Amino acid sequence: xxxxxxxxxxxxxxxxxxxxxxxxxxxxxxxxxxxxxxxxxxxxxxxxxxxxxxxxxxxxxxxxxxxxxxxxxxxxxxxxxxxxxxxxxxxxxxxxxxxxxxxxxxxxxxxxxxxxxxxxxxxxxxxxxxxxxxxxxxxxxxxxxxxxxxxxxxxxxxxxxxxxxxxxxxxxxxxxxxxxxxxxxxxxxxxxxxxxxxxxxxxxxxxxxxxxxxxxxxxxxxxxxxxxxxxxxxxxxxxxxxxxxxxxxxxxxxxxxxxxxxxxxxxxxxxxxxxxxxxxxxxxxxxxxxxxxxxxxxxxxxxxxxxxxxxxxxxxxxxxxxxxxxxxxxxxxxxxxxxxxxxxxxxxxxxxxxxxxxxxxxxxxxxxxxxxxxxxxxxx
Amino acid sequence: xxxxxxxxxxxxxxxxxxxxxxxxxxxxxxxxxxxxxxxxxxxxxxxxxxxxxxxxxxxxxxxxxxxxxxxxxxxxxxxxxxxxxxxxxxxxxxxxxxxxxxxxxxxxxxxxxxxxxxxxxxxxxxxxxxxxxxxxxxxxxxxxxxxxxxxxxxxxxxxxxxxxxxxxxxxxxxxxxxxxxxxxxxxxxxxxxxxxxxxxxxxxxxxxxxxxxxxxxxxxxxxxxxxxxxxxxxxxxxxxxxxxxxxxxxxxxxxxxxxxxxxxxxxxxxxxxxxxxxxxxxxxxxxxxxxxxxxxxxxxxxxxxxxxxxxxxxxxxxxxxxxxxxxxxxxxxxxxxxxxxxxxxxxxxxxxxxxxxxxxxxxxxxxxxxxxxxxxxxxx
Numbered sequence: 001x002x003x004x005x006x007x008x009x010x011x012x013x014x015x016x017x018x019x020x021x022x023x024x025x026x027x028x029x030x031x032x033x034x035x036x037x038x039x040x041x042x043x044x045x046x047x048x049x050x051x052x053x054x055x056x057x058x059x060x061x062x063x064x065x066x067x068x069x070x071x072x073x074x075x076x077x078x079x080x081x082x083x084x085x086x087x088x089x090x091x092x093x094x095x096x097x098x099x100x101x102x103x104x105x106x107x108x109x110x111x112x113x114x115x116x117x118x119x120x121x122x123x124x125x126x127x128x129x130x131x132x133x134x135x136x137x138x139x140x141x142x143x144x145x146x147x148x149x150x151x152x153x154x155x156x157x158x159x160x161x162x163x164x165x166x167x168x169x170x171x172x173x174x175x176x177x178x179x180x181x182x183x184x185x186x187x188x189x190x191x192x193x194x195x196x197x198x199x200x201x202x203x204x205x206x207x208x209x210x211x212x213x214x215x216x217x218x219x220x221x222x223x224x225x226x227x228x229x230x231x232x233x234x235x236x237x238x239x240x241x242x243x244x245x246x247x248x249x250x251x252x253x254x255x256x257x258x259x260x261x262x263x264x265x266x267x268x269x270x271x272x273x274x275x276x277x278x279x280x281x282x283x284x285x286x287x288x289x290x291x292x293x294x295x296x297x298x299x300x301x302x303x304x305x306x307x308x309x310x311x312x313x314x315x316x317x318x319x320x321x322x323x324x325x326x327x328x329x330x331x332x333x334x335x336x337x338x339x340x341x342x343x344x345x346x347x348x349x350x351x352x353x354x355x356x357x358x359x360x361x362x363x364x365x366x367x368x369x370x371x372x373x374x375x376x377x378x379x380x
Numbered sequence: 381x382x383x384x385x386x387x388x389x390x391x392x393x394x395x396x397x398x399x400x401x402x403x404x405x406x407x408x409x410x411x412x413x414x415x416x417x418x419x420x421x422x423x424x425x426x427x428x429x430x431x432x433x434x435x436x437x438x439x440x441x442x443x444x445x446x447x448x449x450x451x452x453x454x455x456x457x458x459x460x461x462x463x464x465x466x467x468x469x470x471x472x473x474x475x476x477x478x479x480x481x482x483x484x485x486x487x488x489x490x491x492x493x494x495x496x497x498x499x500x501x502x503x504x505x506x507x508x509x510x511x512x513x514x515x516x517x518x519x520x521x522x523x524x525x526x527x528x529x530x531x532x533x534x535x536x537x538x539x540x541x542x543x544x545x546x547x548x549x550x551x552x553x554x555x556x557x558x559x560x561x562x563x564x565x566x567x568x569x570x571x572x573x574x575x576x577x578x579x580x581x582x583x584x585x586x587x588x589x590x591x592x593x594x595x596x597x598x599x600x601x602x603x604x605x606x607x608x609x610x611x612x613x614x615x616x617x618x619x620x621x622x623x624x625x626x627x628x629x630x631x632x633x634x635x636x637x638x639x640x641x642x643x644x645x646x647x648x649x650x651x652x653x654x655x656x657x658x659x660x661x662x663x664x665x666x667x668x669x670x671x672x673x674x675x676x677x678x679x680x681x682x683x684x685x686x687x688x689x690x691x692x693x694x695x696x697x698x699x700x701x702x703x704x705x706x707x708x709x710x711x712x713x714x715x716x717x718x719x720x721x722x723x724x725x726x727x728x729x730x731x732x733x734x735x736x737x738x739x740x741x742x743x744x745x746x747x748x749x750x751x752x753x754x755x756x757x758x759x760x
Contacts, residue, residue, distance in 0.1 A: 078690055081661050088658050104691075110698075111658050115691035278468050278491050281461050310458055311484075311495035318490075 001073020002097040003037050005057070007108070009066045010042075010094060011086050013055040016239065017046030019211045020053040021079045029122045032076040035096075036120065039070055045126070046079065051208050052126055053215070054240035068093070076118040077104050085113055129233045129242065134226040135169065135194050139219050139236065145176050146213045148187045148342040148370055153206035154180035164203035166250040167227075169194060177253050178206070179373075183335045184253060184358075185342060188369040202227055203250050208243035215239065257373060258358060261351035263295065263324040266364060267317070269348045272301075273340050275315040279305040280333030282313050290377050291333045295322050305333075320347065329355045330379040339372035381453020382477040383417050385437070387488070389446045390422075390474060391466050393435040396619065397426030399591045400433040401459045409502045412456040415476075416500065419450060425506070426459065431588050432506055433595070434620035448473070456498040457484050465493055509613045509622065514606040515549065515574050519599050519616065525556050526593045528567045528722045528750055533586035534560035544583035546630040547607075549574060557633050558586070559753075563715045564633060565722060568749040582607055583630050588623035595619065637753060638738060641731035643675065643704040646744060647697070649728045652681075653720050655695040659685040660713030662693050670757050671713045675702050685713075700727065709735045710759040719752035 017033055025031045026049050034045040042057045059067045075098045086094065089108035097105050102117040137145075146165075154162035159181070166177040175188045212234060216223070224235040234241040279291040285307035294302045299322055303315040329352060339361055340348060347364035361372045397413055405411045406429050414425040422437045439447045455478045466474065469488035477485045482497040517525075526545075534542035539561070546557040555568045592614060596603070604615040614621040659671040665687035674682045679702055683695040709732060719741055720728060727744035741752045 081665070081690055084661050085658070088654070088661065090654065090658075110696045111655070112694045113662075113691060114693070116689070274468070274470065275491070278465070278470075281464050281468065282493075285461070309496070310461055311493060313494070314492045316490045 001035075001037055001075060002069065002071040002095070003042055003067055004069035004093060004095050005042065005067045006065075007086060007089055007092050007094050009057050011083070013042075013044045013057050014083050014086060016055040016215050017044045017053045018079060018083060019215060020046035020048055020051045022048040027124070029076055029118060030124070031079060032118060032123075033079045033082060034074065034076050034120055034123050036074040037070050038072045042067060042070070045123075047124070047126070050205055050244055051211060052240070052242040053211075054126075054242075056238040058238070071097075073098055074120040075102060075104055076120055076123050077115055078117075082115075085115075126242070127231065129226055129228060129231060132226075133197055133199070133228070134224050135174075135191065135197055136222045136224055137174075139216050139221050139223050141189070142223055142225075142234075143213055143216055143218060145187055145189070146209045148344075149176045149178045149185040150206050150209045150213070151338050151342065152178040152180060152183050152185035152372075156180070161203060161246055161248040161250055163207075164205050164246040164250075165209055166253070167202040167204060167232075168200050170198050170200065177250075179251075179253055179256075182332070182375050183339065184256060184371075184373040185339065186253070186257075186371045186373075199227055201250060202232065203246040203248070204232055204243055205246055212241050212243075215241065256358065257360060257371065258351070258353045261324065261353050261360075263322065263327045263352040265295070265301065265319055265323075265350040265352070266321045267301065267319040267348060267350070269340050269343065269346060271317055272348070273337055275301075275303050275317045276333050276336050276340075279303045279313050279315055280337070281305075282307040282310050283333050285310050288377065289333045290330050290379065291336075292328065292330045292379065294329075295327045298322055324352075325354075327352050327355065329359070330377045331359075331374055332377060335374050339374060343370055343372060381415075381417055381455060382449065382451040382475070383422060383447055384449035384473060384475050385422065385447045386445070387466060387469055387472050387474050389437050391463070393422075393424045393437050394463050394466060396435040396595050397424045397433045398459060398463060399595060400426035400428055400431045402428040407504070409456055409498060410504070411459060412498060412503075413459045413462060414454065414456050414500055414503050416454040417450050418452050422447060422450070425503075427504070427506070430585055430624055431591060432620070432622040433591075434506075434622075436618040438618070451477075453478055454500040455482060455484055456500055456503050457495055458497075462495075465495075506622070507611065509606055509608060509611060512606075513577055513579070513608070514604050515554075515571065515577055516602045516604055517554075519596050519601050519603050521569070522603055522605075522614075523593055523596055523598060525567055525569070526589045528724075529556045529558040529565040530586050530589045530593070531718050531722065532558040532560060532563050532565035532752075536560070541583060541626055541628040541630055543587075544585050544626040544630075545589055546633070547582040547584060547612075548580050550578050550580065557630075559631075559633055559636075562712070562755050563719065564636060564751075564753040565719065566633070566637075566751045566753075579607055581630060582612065583626040583628070584612055584623055585626055592621050592623075595621065636738065637740060637751065638731070638733045641704065641733050641739075643702070643707045643732040645675070645681065645699055645703075645730040645732070646701045647681065647699040647728060647730070649720050649723065649726060651697055652728070653717055655681075655683050655697050656713050656716050656720075659683045659693050659695055660717070661685075662687040662690050663713050665690050668757065669713045670710050670759065671716075672708065672710045672759065674709075675707045678702055704732075705734075707732050707735065709739070710757045711754055712757065715754050719754060723750055723752060 036043045091109040095107040104115040104117040106113040168175045177186045226233040283305040291305045301317045345363035352359040358375045416423045471489040475487040484495040484497040486493040548555045606613040663669045663685040671685045681697045725743035732739040738755045
């Protein structure tokens with residue numbers, strides 16, 4: 001095997017597949033990157049027990065030549081130092097060749113690296129995914145869906161199923177839900193072109209979605225999503241991203257969402273985020289980061305926090321409107337800021353049903369079916 | 381006490397004095413920032429057992445008003461959250477006032493922080509330094525002197541005196557030396573205006589110099605340096621930086637520097653840094669980060685490194701000239717890169733006296749009296 005390749009696309013591909021490579025792999029060869037060259041393209045693969053990433057570098061695309069010379073072949077290269085080696089090479093072109101003893105020779109200018117390679121025979125076979133059950137999204141939309149829900153997954157392994165995002169496709173509607181049982185994030189979008197495809201119990205590990213979000217560029221290109229019983233494949237032109245699914249049944253979350261409200265606050269998101277952020281400066285000194293919110297009349301929110309050692313902070317914030325009962329409520333400041341940022345609209349509507357009941361937040365406009373729920377903290 | 385002050389200069393001052401504040405202070409009140417206001421200015425002080433920093437905010441300077449209102453007074457404020465609080469305030473102006481119970485009230489827009497303050501009576505008295513033994517440098521020059529020597533101080537407490545930079549002023553020449561006994565950095569400059577001032581055993585803790593370098597802006601303004609038996613004071617218009625000196629006698633280092641050479645290499649610094657940097661990628665896999673250098677003929681350097689697990693790297697580098705005996709030598713790559721960066725000139729001259737003797741590096745030009753010494757590693 002021998003390729004003469006541009007450094008930049010090679011570097012980008014390596015960085016993508018590195019996201020699947022664990023520093024403590026379950027089998028030793030998975031600490032390496034698999035490299036396969038055929039006449040048209042070079043494919044890099046990285047894998048761990050949860051995800052597998054394949055990145056394809058086409059020889060030429062849109063008139064840009066990525067690979068100047070290919071002698072087909074394959075090898076597994078130790079991943080640990082590879083990104084640094086490629087990044088620091090002196091020239092823009094890299095010659096990578098493999099001899100019969102699986103020694104990898106990387107040449108660029110006057111620099112020459114000889115790395116120990118391994119036979120790809122040793123590399124585990126990747127599952128071939130039946131891609132009948134597929135649907136498409138725009139990449140930028142998928143990234144937004146991940147951003148709006150994935151932060152709310154549980155970081156504790158007490159209930160493993162909650163460390164994933166629940167995906168449901170029913171009646172031409174795709175719904176994502178994440179909850180750590182203290183807060184919940186939900187997002188729906190209407191789909192066309194699903195060909196009657198439905199599924200209900202797909203739970204994707206939160207970590208997989210984080211890595212996928214990092215790899216994908218914010219473009220309007222399509223991404224194909226294929227689902228089986230225990231795996232999900234995301235596929236773009238040059239990328240395969242395969243993740244295992246979580247075992248078990250995701251809890252029924254719709255009944256957690258209150259369908260009435262006693263106090264409704266309509267407020268500018270940015271102002272509210274900044275006020276809570278300041279109040280939480282002192283709240284962080286306690287372990288649980290609690291701030292208190294009190295309605296004052298028709299349009300003032302008072303936000304306070306207290307740390308016995310440091311002091312007291314008080315913010316008053318003018319809202320667009322406060323309707324319904326007076327309210328005093330306490331909650332985790334970080335949950336609130338996360339949720340407001342996920343909603344991302346200028347104005348937000350908050351629906352409370354009393355100091356001890358979960359409250360929900362939604363965009364002021366009706367057209368974005370996003371909902372964030374937070375369980376308050378008992379302080380009164 | 382009450383001040384109405386611009387947020388930006390207050391923020392900058394707080395960040396400066398924070399560099400002296402330890403998270404585990406020897407006496408509790410030193411976890412706070414001392415704030416003193418008189419009619420002309422506000423002075424902030426932070427201190428730990430090694431350094432004390434005072435930062436002065438003048439009421440008005442060069443037509444720019446920093447403080448709009450001053451009622452004189454003083455207070456010590458818990459430093460832990462102060463930078464974040466001031467940074468996140470909603471308005472550009474900050475009102476800071478202290479009541480009779482030493483409660484500090486910080487107001488800006490609709491945000492109000494009430495912090496627990498302490499009486500400045502509790503704050504330790506700072507030593508007043510006799511400033512007869514003073515000399516001046518330009519700030520940018522002082523920063524360069526620190527950068528060219530301070531990296532070579534020892535990080536181990538085995539010989540505490542080596543954790544500092546040795547300062548000597550004799551015959552109108554200022555000399556800085558740092559060594560960890562494996563490498564040595566030395567820099568001399570000629571002084572005028574020293575008024576016959578001499579000293580020989582001033583050893584400044586490396587950490588103090590790092591902090592000082594961070595605080596000082598790269599300007600041509602003068603800085604006054606005053607030395608006593610156990611302290612050194614750096615003083616600019618708005619900053620006092622007081623550091624303790626290290627106890628003990630600094631070793632005589634001049635005899636370590638070889639005064640002859642058997643092989644002289646003249647080479648482009650940047651090329652050499654990049655080659656060694658690449659070679660060291662594999663060397664880092666060993667604990668000691670060793671690369672090997674071999675001269676080849678009149679102008680080629682071969683730089684190699686080897687890691688049994690990962691592989692082998694070889695660089696060839698064209699030099700300007702190699703004179704004298706052939707040479708094979710091994711050294712710590714990080715030491716070499718540090719030294720070349722400290723020299724900072726385009727071309728560098730390296731003088732070797734055999735594979736087992738320390739070698740020295742100097743700028744190709746004669747006018748910068750900087751010298752870097754590295755002890756090789758035995759590998760042959």
